[in-house]
Amino acid sequence: MTDTVTLSIEQAEKLGLAVLEDNGFGNAHASAIVRSVVTAQIDECHSHGLYRLIGCVQTARNGGLDTHVLPEVIDQAPAITRINAHKGCSLLSFETGLPYLVEKARHCGISVLAINNSFHFSALWPEVEQISAQGLVGLAMTPTHAFVAPAGGAKPLLGTNPIAFSWPRPGKKPYTFDFATSVIARGEIELHRRAGKEIPQGWAIDEDGQPTTDATKALEGAMLTFGGHKGSALSTMIGLLAGPLIGDVLGHETHAASEDAPGNPHHGEIIIAFSPETFLGAEAQKHLDHAEELFERIIAQGARLPSQRRFEARERSRQNGVTIPKALHDELVALTKAG
Amino acid sequence: MTDTVTLSIEQAEKLGLAVLEDNGFGNAHASAIVRSVVTAQIDECHSHGLYRLIGCVQTARNGGLDTHVLPEVIDQAPAITRINAHKGCSLLSFETGLPYLVEKARHCGISVLAINNSFHFSALWPEVEQISAQGLVGLAMTPTHAFVAPAGGAKPLLGTNPIAFSWPRPGKKPYTFDFATSVIARGEIELHRRAGKEIPQGWAIDEDGQPTTDATKALEGAMLTFGGHKGSALSTMIGLLAGPLIGDVLGHETHAASEDAPGNPHHGEIIIAFSPETFLGAEAQKHLDHAEELFERIIAQGARLPSQRRFEARERSRQNGVTIPKALHDELVALTKAG
Numbered sequence: 001m002t003d004t005v006t007l008s009i010e011q012a013e014k015l016g017l018a019v020l021e022d023n024g025f026g027n028a029h030a031s032a033i034v035r036s037v038v039t040a041q042i043d044e045c046h047s048h049g050l051y052r053l054i055g056c057v058q059t060a061r062n063g064g065l066d067t068h069v070l071p072e073v074i075d076q077a078p079a080i081t082r083i084n085a086h087k088g089c090s091l092l093s094f095e096t097g098l099p100y101l102v103e104k105a106r107h108c109g110i111s112v113l114a115i116n117n118s119f120h121f122s123a124l125w126p127e128v129e130q131i132s133a134q135g136l137v138g139l140a141m142t143p144t145h146a147f148v149a150p151a152g153g154a155k156p157l158l159g160t161n162p163i164a165f166s167w168p169r170p171g172k173k174p175y176t177f178d179f180a181t182s183v184i185a186r187g188e189i190e191l192h193r194r195a196g197k198e199i200p201q202g203w204a205i206d207e208d209g210q211p212t213t214d215a216t217k218a219l220e221g222a223m224l225t226f227g228g229h230k231g232s233a234l235s236t237m238i239g240l241l242a243g244p245l246i247g248d249v250l251g252h253e254t255h256a257a258s259e260d261a262p263g264n265p266h267h268g269e270i271i272i273a274f275s276p277e278t279f280l281g282a283e284a285q286k287h288l289d290h291a292e293e294l295f296e297r298i299i300a301q302g303a304r305l306p307s308q309r310r311f312e313a314r315e316r317s318r319q320n321g322v323t324i325p326k327a328l329h330d331e332l333v334a335l336t337k338a339g
Numbered sequence: 340m341t342d343t344v345t346l347s348i349e350q351a352e353k354l355g356l357a358v359l360e361d362n363g364f365g366n367a368h369a370s371a372i373v374r375s376v377v378t379a380q381i382d383e384c385h386s387h388g389l390y391r392l393i394g395c396v397q398t399a400r401n402g403g404l405d406t407h408v409l410p411e412v413i414d415q416a417p418a419i420t421r422i423n424a425h426k427g428c429s430l431l432s433f434e435t436g437l438p439y440l441v442e443k444a445r446h447c448g449i450s451v452l453a454i455n456n457s458f459h460f461s462a463l464w465p466e467v468e469q470i471s472a473q474g475l476v477g478l479a480m481t482p483t484h485a486f487v488a489p490a491g492g493a494k495p496l497l498g499t500n501p502i503a504f505s506w507p508r509p510g511k512k513p514y515t516f517d518f519a520t521s522v523i524a525r526g527e528i529e530l531h532r533r534a535g536k537e538i539p540q541g542w543a544i545d546e547d548g549q550p551t552t553d554a555t556k557a558l559e560g561a562m563l564t565f566g567g568h569k570g571s572a573l574s575t576m577i578g579l580l581a582g583p584l585i586g587d588v589l590g591h592e593t594h595a596a597s598e599d600a601p602g603n604p605h606h607g608e609i610i611i612a613f614s615p616e617t618f619l620g621a622e623a624q625k626h627l628d629h630a631e632e633l634f635e636r637i638i639a640q641g642a643r644l645p646s647q648r649r650f651e652a653r654e655r656s657r658q659n660g661v662t663i664p665k666a667l668h669d670e671l672v673a674l675t676k677a678g
Contacts, residue, residue, distance in 0.1 A: 112618075301494045
């Protein structure tokens with residue numbers, strides 16, 4: 001007896017679409033969400049994979065997101081595209097805005113896609129990798145709900161504020177990273193709590209601002225940023241660039257939707273694209289080739305480039321399909337009309 | 340008997356100019372360098388203050404920098420200004436490029452100033468604070484010589500790769516940070532070595548890639564990045580954006596000038612400016628005001644904003660002048676024709 005289910009990529013996509021469309025999502029949103037979660041599932045990034053569809057459906061049922069509204073594109077300035085998601089999921093806004101981002105970056109050298117008022121749950125690396133796939137350099141940042149205390153502080157104020165970067169490597173997988181500016185993902189603390197295990201020192205503080213290794217107290221208190229005051233400064237920068245700079249909210253102003261209230265889960269995301277060809281003209285390829293020397297030297301000394309585990313998983317999944325827990329599969333099927 | 344000397348700001352500037360001009364620097368370069376080091380000295384940032392003039396003179400004597408060449412401005416693209424420093428000091432290039440950076444950011448929403456082939460020794464915060472003083476958001480990055488190992492590696496490859504950010508706060512000091520992506524400044528390890536003190540675990544590894552608390556072995560080995568693999572990824576990004584993206588070298592390709600050889604100290608710097616007014620039009624002020632809530636909430640929970648110590652020093656120095664060790668003052672005077 002197996003407790004996992006393996007699906008072909010096509011089956012995973014079909015299941016995902018059914019889950020969303022049978023729960024009232026319009027096809028445009030459902031397709032964009034499925035592309036993101038299946039991309040994550042293919043890379044065995046389970047925390048942003050098919051499992052997230054359950055949260056999407058719950059948030060929609062709780063009134064925390066608009067399942068049909070189309071993104072509104074605003075041609076703000078020569079290098080700036082703004083998109084008002086109007087409380088829809090960020091992913092359709094990203095797909096809608098990507099051609100503008102790329103075109104403006106190619107013309108101006110650098111450009112910004114600012115997504116406002118969106119429901120955001122996805123990993124950022126599928127987005128920056130769509131930018132690097134077009135030969136540009138991608139950088140994305142978004143705030144999240146306030147779970148993290150600033151360095152020297154005692155109360156949650158900053159989001160886990162992730163930053164993702166992807167650099168094009170023609171003929172190779174890109175140089176990509178995507179990390180939260182908290183020490184650890186909130187889900188890791190939750191897993192420790194469920195398992196009755198202590199968390200390491202340095203992950204979190206309790207409600208009184210004191211260091212704690214108690215996962216429950218940590219969840220009631222605040223998470224810490226990675227790298228002390230430097231990580232805290234970086235997280236603050238992300239909150240500003242993906243917040244007030246683009247006319248959107250601060251992390252502490254957002255709240256997840258719940259059964260009791262739709263919450264206010266909506267916030268902003270900033271995506272920056274740099275065009276090496278526009279920076280460098282005919283010399284661009286020479287310098288992109290030269291960047292390979294840095295990667296080669298990292299590998300030569302026994303260090304790994306980020307995202308290698310994902311890339312290896314990608315190869316496996318393209319061959320074998322994606323494998324998810326049977327319990328998750330059952331839960332997803334139960335959300336469809338067929339279930 | 341006192342072992343310090345207090346100079347008025349005007350006296351400090353005059354001394355700095357004499358040191359450089361009496362050692363062959365043209366007035367344009369000398370003035371730009373003096374503005375930067377005196378700005379740092381006023382903020383009691385001694386490591387980037389008047390003391391740096393000695394290094395400038397030594398580098399020039401060793402043939403590692405051009406003391407007269409004027410920066411060449413290249414209008415690369417609507418949002419990109421490139422400056423070829425032609426082996427001159429980066430500071431005159433920055434001052435020359437700043438008006439283009441600001442004008443293009445106001446027009447396009449975001450813009451980049453890419454400085455190439457420059458001798459770079461200065462702190463970055465005086466530059467990003469010149470951007471925020473004009474109501475824009477500034478972000479600057481530069482590689483340095485390879486002193487730092489990538490996470491999981493064993494050999495120096497990355498620079499200490501600083502990143503600096505400044506956010507305008509009308510009527511108040513800006514929100515500014517400027518930090519190296521190494522755990523600690525190289526000078527700190529040097530100070531421990533001189534004092535015969537051990538360094539803390541986590542700062543560095545020895546030549547064999549093993550953790551060390553021996554400052555001498557650390558200087559022969561490699562420094563570590565802050566925040567483990569996250570800091571390492573960030574440092575790599577800085578090396579790419581301020582290197583190959585702008586057509587410049589990687590950290591490991593640079594070397595300080597020495598008495599034996601002029602070295603190849605020249606590298607790039609990337610400075611990005613964001614214009615809130617162009618992102619947001621008439622709504623910009625409302626959102627800048629709103630950002631204040633984040634700062635207020637950081638302070639309210641007992642945490643400090645970065646750079647506060649510098650700002651307090653600035654107030655003191657504006658009243659009382661700048662105080663430097665007498666030994667440094669003697670050394671600077673000795674470098675002038677009067678000395």
